Amino acid sequence: MIAFSLRLAVSGGREAVARLLMIAAAVAVGVGLLLSTFAGVSAIDRANERQLWMNTGVKGATAATSADPLWWGARMDYYRGRTVFRADVAPTGPASPLPPGLSRLPAPGEYYASPALEKLLRDTPAVELGDRFPGRQVGTLGEDGLPSPDTLALVVGRTADEVKALPRATTVTSLATVLPHDCEYDCYGAGVHGDAMVLVLTVVAAALIFPVLVFIGTATRLSAATREQRYAAIRLVGATPGQVSVISAVESTLAAVIGTALGFGLFAALKPVVADVPFTGDRFFASDLTLTLPQAAGVVLGVPVAAALAARLALRRVTVSPLGVSRRVTPKPPSAWRLAPLVAGLAELGYFVGNRPETTDGQSTAYLTGFVLVMLGLVVSGPWLTMAAARAVARRTRRPAALIAMRRLADDPGAGFRSVAGVVLALFVTTATLAIMSTINANQGMLNGAPEVRKAIVDAPFGNRNDAALLPSVPDRVLARARAVPGFQGIALVHEDPAGTGQRSGRGIVPGLVSCADLAQIPVVGHCAPGAAVAAVDPYQLVGLVDASDREWPAAPVSEAEAAGLPVRMLYATTDGSKAAKEQLRTLFMKEFPHYEARLAEDWSSAGQKKLQGWRQLANVVLLTTLPIAGCSLAVSVVAGLSDRRRPFAMLRLTGAPLRLLRRVVGLESALPLLVVSALAIGTGFAAAAMFLKAQKDYDLVSPGPAYYGLTGFGLAASLGIIASTLPLLKRITGPEAARNG
Numbered sequence: 001m002i003a004f005s006l007r008l009a010v011s012g013g014r015e016a017v018a019r020l021l022m023i024a025a026a027v028a029v030g031v032g033l034l035l036s037t038f039a040g041v042s043a044i045d046r047a048n049e050r051q052l053w054m055n056t057g058v059k060g061a062t063a064a065t066s067a068d069p070l071w072w073g074a075r076m077d078y079y080r081g082r083t084v085f086r087a088d089v090a091p092t093g094p095a096s097p098l099p100p101g102l103s104r105l106p107a108p109g110e111y112y113a114s115p116a117l118e119k120l121l122r123d124t125p126a127v128e129l130g131d132r133f134p135g136r137q138v139g140t141l142g143e144d145g146l147p148s149p150d151t152l153a154l155v156v157g158r159t160a161d162e163v164k165a166l167p168r169a170t171t172v173t174s175l176a177t178v179l180p181h182d183c184e185y186d187c188y189g190a191g192v193h194g195d196a197m198v199l200v201l202t203v204v205a206a207a208l209i210f211p212v213l214v215f216i217g218t219a220t221r222l223s224a225a226t227r228e229q230r231y232a233a234i235r236l237v238g239a240t241p242g243q244v245s246v247i248s249a250v251e252s253t254l255a256a257v258i259g260t261a262l263g264f265g266l267f268a269a270l271k272p273v274v275a276d277v278p279f280t281g282d283r284f285f286a287s288d289l290t291l292t293l294p295q296a297a298g299v300v301l302g303v304p305v306a307a308a309l310a311a312r313l314a315l316r317r318v319t320v321s322p323l324g325v326s327r328r329v330t331p332k333p334p335s336a337w338r339l340a341p342l343v344a345g346l347a348e349l350g351y352f353v354g355n356r357p358e359t360t361d362g363q364s365t366a367y368l369t370g371f372v373l374v375m376l377g378l379v380v381s382g383p384w385l386t387m388a389a390a391r392a393v394a395r396r397t398r399r400p401a402a403l404i405a406m407r408r409l410a411d412d413p414g415a416g417f418r419s420v421a422g423v424v425l426a427l428f429v430t431t432a433t434l435a436i437m438s439t440i441n442a443n444q445g446m447l448n449g450a451p452e453v454r455k456a457i458v459d460a461p462f463g464n465r466n467d468a469a470l471l472p473s474v475p476d477r478v479l480a481r482a483r484a485v486p487g488f489q490g491i492a493l494v495h496e497d498p499a500g501t502g503q504r505s506g507r508g509i510v511p512g513l514v515s516c517a518d519l520a521q522i523p524v525v526g527h528c529a530p531g532a533a534v535a536a537v538d539p540y541q542l543v544g545l546v547d548a549s550d551r552e553w554p555a556a557p558v559s560e561a562e563a564a565g566l567p568v569r570m571l572y573a574t575t576d577g578s579k580a581a582k583e584q585l586r587t588l589f590m591k592e593f594p595h596y597e598a599r600l601a602e603d604w605s606s607a608g609q610k611k612l613q614g615w616r617q618l619a620n621v622v623l624l625t626t627l628p629i630a631g632c633s634l635a636v637s638v639v640a641g642l643s644d645r646r647r648p649f650a651m652l653r654l655t656g657a658p659l660r661l662l663r664r665v666v667g668l669e670s671a672l673p674l675l676v677v678s679a680l681a682i683g684t685g686f687a688a689a690a691m692f693l694k695a696q697k698d699y700d701l702v703s704p705g706p707a708y709y710g711l712t713g714f715g716l717a718a719s720l721g722i723i724a725s726t727l728p729l730l731k732r733i734t735g736p737e738a739a740r741n742g
Contacts, residue, residue, distance in 0.1 A: 023255035023307075024262060031263025031303055036274045038295045039267070043275075043288035047147035053099050054085050054153070055176040057168070067173045068093025070105075073158075073166035075462070077590070078603040079129055080579050084117065085153040086133075088169075090160040097175050099155055101145025106157030109135035117152040128583040132590045134158075148282035167462040167595050249308050256307030260300060334384040334413060342377025342684070345370050349691040356695045367692060371432075374688055378428060378681055379421055385680060386673040387413035393672065401664035409669055419638050420674040423719050424681045430711065431685025432692075438704040439693050450547040452524040455489075455577040458543050459589040459598040460570040470496055470567035471593060478592050482573060485588070487581025490521025494539055494570035495563050497556070512539045512570065513556050513563040522574050526551030534563045539570050545601055571596075634719055638670055638726045642733060649734040662734065663727045670723045678716065 057072050071090035076083055091105050098105060106112055111133055113121065118140060121130050133156060141153055163169050234244060275286040349370040357363050390409035397403055409416045461470065474493055482491055494512040514535050516528035526548050528535045532555035541548070556563070571589060575581040586598040642649075649662050690701035 020251070020255045020258065023252060024259035027256050027259025027303060027307065028262035028266055031260050031299060032266030032270060034303075035263060035267040035291060035295075035299060036270060036289075038299075039271070039289040039291055040274065040284075042290050042292065042295075043284040046288040046290075047284065050100065050143075050145060051147040051151075052177055053145060053175040054087070056087075056097075056172050056174075057170045058176065067097055068095040069171040069173055070096040071158075071160050071163040071169065072172045073163045073169040075167070075597065077132065078586075078600065079120070079124075079152070079583060081602050082152055085151070086156060087154075088156045088158045088163050088166055090158050090163045092160065092171070097172065099141075099145055099175060101142035102139070102155065106135075106138060106155060108157050108159050108162075110138040111135055111154050111156040112139045112141050113137050113154040114141045114146055114151050116150050117154055120152065125580075128580060128587055132587050143285060143287075149285060150278070150282040165595065167597075253304050253308040256304040260303045263299075263303075333410075334387055336384060338381045338384040339377070341373050342381050345373030345375075345377050346684070346687060346691070348373060349688055349695070353691050353695045363696075371688065374684060375425055375428060378424055378677070378684065381680075382417040382421060382424060382673065382677045383413040385677050386417045389672055389676040390416070401661050402668055404661075405665045405668035405672070408665070409672060413673070416669050417673045417677060419670055420634060420677065420719070423634050423674060423715070424677045427678050427712065427715065428681040428685045428688075430715070431682050431708075432689045434704045434708045434711075435686055435689035435701060436693060438708070439689070439699050439702040440697070442702040443697070443699050450524075450545065451577075452547050452549070452574075453545055453601045455582075456522065456524060456572060456574045457582055457585050457589070457598055457600055458570060458572055459593060459596050460539070460543070461595070462597050469595060470569055471596070472567055474568055474571065475592075478588070481588055482585060485575075485581055485584045487576040487578045488585070489574045489576060490518075491571060491573040492518035492522045493564075493568050494537060494542065494572065495566040496569050497536065498566070512537050512542075513558060513566065514553075515560045515563060517560070519553070522572050523549050524574065525549075525572065526553050528553060529555045531555075533560045534558050542570065542572060543599070635722050635726065638666075638723055639729065642666065642726065642729055646733045649730065653734050659731055659734075662730055666727060666730065667723060671720060674716070674719055674723075682712065 054074065057074060069092045071092065073088040075086050077086055078084060087099065089099075089105055090108070096105065102112055118137065121137070124130065133154060135156065141155065146153065234247070271286055271289050275284045275289055277283070349367070352366050352370070357366050387410055390406045390413060394403060394406035394410060397406065479491065482488060492514050494514050497511045497513050514537050516532055516535055519526070519528055519535055519537075524547055525542050526535075526537075529552055534556040535553035536556040537553050573585050575585065582600055586600070589596065589598040652662060653659065686701065693699040693701060
């Protein structure tokens with residue numbers, strides 16, 4: 001039977017080939033994107049592994065070996081919002097550990113740079129970046145030591161005494177092989193650790209495959225309706241209704257197999273493109289986009305099997321009579337129990353608010369099953385909601401078109417909902433995706449600080465620690481060079497207050513002293529009390545992200561000359577906001593005071609912004625994929641529905657029903673489930689997003705912006721337009737020849 005079905009699938013001329021290609025194309029797109037998603041997860045894992053060495057020296061990341069110790073001083077620098085990893089090293093013997101990507105350790109006065117940093121150094125004035133790094137470049141860091149082609153990293157050779165003087169310098173006998181659990185300020189390269197991205201990619205995989213399966217089912221129904229005469233001939237020679245269904249299901253399975261093969265080819269073709277998409281804020285190496293054997297086998301076997309099941313379910317109530325009439329067995333009315341999967345999915349997502357699993361794998365399983373249950377619940381409960389809405393409208397309408405449409409929907413709500421199932425799923429995915437993105441953006445998008453704060457640069461000991469070695473003073477030549485930078489506006493020196501003349505901060509930070517003349521140059525952090533010469537300030541609050549120009553600092557009982565003789569804890573400089581001015585000042589401070597770190601407000605949110613950018617990219621991929629497939633599914637479903645009902649419509653036309661009445665019936669039958677279940681899908685999308693955000697980020701849901709409502713309105717309008725575009729088919733398929741007895 002299967003061999004016979006395969007022959008029939010390809011022996012119908014252009015029409016059969018077009019049908020196969022239509023289903024295969026949809027499967028190919030879904031499979032290609034699904035494989036890209038799986039490969040993205042693998043790429044994140046491999047990128048994480050190759051950056052572990054950057055955490056050498058962090059507690060819990062490095063195991064002891066018998067190698068010669070290596071003096072190691074690592075830090076994270078920034079340039080125009082991009083992170084630059086720097087490791088200063090000094091070997092104590094020939095067996096000192098060697099970072100991956102290097103053939104030898106650099107000698108004092110030498111350094112190795114990553115390809116991206118090497119290019120940046122060539123294209124950037126030295127006063128903005130290159131002057132920070134001592135010595136000369138003698139080589140390039142290899143791919144083995146870089147998580148991404150965009151990684152900015154360098155390994156600098158120094159003497160042991162020079163490394164010892166650096167903050168957090170230590171000796172190590174091996175490089176890090178694990179990422180510590182307590183990985184915050186002291187961890188390097190953790191910005192693309194990607195646990196959250198793995199979780200989101202897992203959910204995206206489910207979001208991509210559902211619309212494709214819906215499309216396969218609707219295309220199979222259309223195929224059955226358009227091949228009615230051939231199926232009737234098969235029935236005349238003794239085929240059973242079940243065998244006819246098998247024939248149609250085999251065609252869809254064949255198309256799915258072809259589409260799966262094409263999907264692997266599409267994945268191979270898209271690999272360079274996917275590698276260039278900065279999902280984690282940086283691009284992937286194309287070689288990292290690999291598939292595991294279980295992933296590949298799961299797609300090869302799972303997609304055709306899912307297609308066969310979708311096709312078989314789509315035809316389970318369709319019977320072709322020996323005279324060529326497609327008839328549908330009237331189904332039992334759906335019960336309210338169909339709401340159970342939807343309620344279960346929402347309940348599962350709600351349970352994990354406050355009970356989030358500890359591991360990434362546990363979170364992936366929890367949220368994946370929750371979102372899949374919700375999407376499955378929308379599909380399962382759609383017929384019941386359609387029936388309830390149709391009955392309610394039928395009780396209140398007296399118009400013939402509305403009455404016929406509602407009675408037909410109430411009689412077979414599954415058929416009415418099936419045509420819009422793809423659009424409903426797309427609206428759910430769109431709503432959940434954009435709601436999550438809007439909320440994350442609202443909570444993290446302003447981390448760069450207020451506009452005036454973004455113009456400032458702060459140079460302070462690493463971590464602004466109280467026990468750090470402070471600058472005895474700032475040479476006049478450094479201040480003169482700072483003032484000579486184009487775009488410089490002002491600078492204030494925050495001196496140590498060892499006598500505690502100011503009040504100690506509630507955070508335990510030793511207060512600082514600033515002359516009021518200096519403070520007047522940086523009004524964004526506040527001002528002195530009237531008549532004061534020196535202000536007592538909290539250094540911790542000086543590095544805040546809000547404009548504090550209205551803050552009044554208390555006067556300190558010391559003279560300006562006495563304060564000027566105290567060690568300098570912090571330099572706070574303001575500019576006109578130009579990137580060149582900020583980076584020149586940063587380079588100057590880093591070169592003159594290597595045991596301090598110069599930071600801009602945008603640096604503190606660099607990792608968060610990279611993740612946010614990656615989530616925006618994923619949102620675009622999901623939206624650009626689900627919406628077109630949903631639109632195609634809607635068009636195919638409406639046409640399939642018309643083909644299924646051409647005989648009843650032809651009989652109505654023979655009894656005198658005008659064509660415009662039938663068009664209103666078809667329009668209402670499609671529009672009611674679309675609008676009713678879409679409202680549920682949108683509300684469910686917001687609810688699922690709210691629970692996901694609360695569980696993962698402890699964020700309250702923020703309403704999406706106008707772009708979401710515009711996109712949703714456009715999607716619904718386009719769906720109604722697709723329905724309207726199929727109505728002219730009624731005239732062609734409901735002629736007298738379609739009214740034959742069956």
